[in-house]
Amino acid sequence: xxxxxxxxxxxxxxxxxxxxxxxxxxPSLGRLLLPADFEAGAPPAAVLTDSMWRRHFGADPGIxxxxxxxxxxxxxxxxVVPDAVLRFLSQPSGLLDRVQDRQVISPxxxxxxxxxxxxxxxxxxxxxxxxxxxxxxxxxxxxxxEAWSEIAVVAQRLAAEHPATNARRGLRVxxxxxxxxxxxxGTTTMLLAAAxxxxxxxxxxxxxxx
Numbered sequence: 001x002x003x004x005x006x007x008x009x010x011x012x013x014x015x016x017x018x019x020x021x022x023x024x025x026x027p028s029l030g031r032l033l034l035p036a037d038f039e040a041g042a043p044p045a046a047v048l049t050d051s052m053w054r055r056h057f058g059a060d061p062g063i064x065x066x067x068x069x070x071x072x073x074x075x076x077x078x079x080v081v082p083d084a085v086l087r088f089l090s091q092p093s094g095l096l097d098r099v100q101d102r103q104v105i106s107p108x109x110x111x112x113x114x115x116x117x118x119x120x121x122x123x124x125x126x127x128x129x130x131x132x133x134x135x136x137x138x139x140x141x142x143x144x145x146e147a148w149s150e151i152a153v154v155a156q157r158l159a160a161e162h163p164a165t166n167a168r169r170g171l172r173v174x175x176x177x178x179x180x181x182x183x184x185x186g187t188t189t190m191l192l193a194a195a196x197x198x199x200x201x202x203x204x205x206x207x208x209x210x
Contacts, residue, residue, distance in 0.1 A: 002069045012070065013086060014108035022137055023085060030064035030079030038107045046075040051101040053080045075106060127165035148173040
């Protein structure tokens with residue numbers, strides 16, 4: 001991010017037009033990105049996280065409507081959202097937890113990627129994109145198992161259409177809470193076991209005092 005007293009590194013999250021509404025995000029200032037912001041030729045727009053707004057812009061309520069420069073490209077700040085909007089999509093040990101004070105959300109458009117346009121163009125042409133995250137909401141009255149069955153059909157079709165990259169790959173549906181805690185589940189289990197052991201030792205000492 002340029003245009004201030006010095007360049008500052010920021011973490012840009014490129015999103016689709018439906019992600020923020022899907023997460024039922026609510027702006028704490030201004031507005032969210034609108035479908036019009038994702039149309040070709042639309043003026044570049046961006047949303048700041050609350051920590052970014054407070055740390056780098058002094059919680060200035062007049063930030064909405066002003067421009068910031070990302071990779072020397074001007075983006076109009078249209079709103080501010082709570083940090084939890086993006087933290088909700090990261091695992092506790094993930095990178096986003098360490099950069100929440102410098103996060104900017106912008107449309108996933110190649111024309112708005114600035115210096116990352118060439119990389120984004122390349123990644124879009126690759127069928128192997130482990131960095132790409134897809135988030136959805138299970139329809140009312142449907143179960144995760146049913147959603148997984150439907151995704152399995154999609155995986156089979158992709159394997160047939162792209163055997164070189166998808167023949168040995170599948171898709172699965174994981175509840176967001178389970179995915180977010182996957183990295184810490186083992187540690188949590190160990191801590192609970194250790195606490196239980198301490199409790200048992202303390203209980204034994206109370207029953208059989210030395």
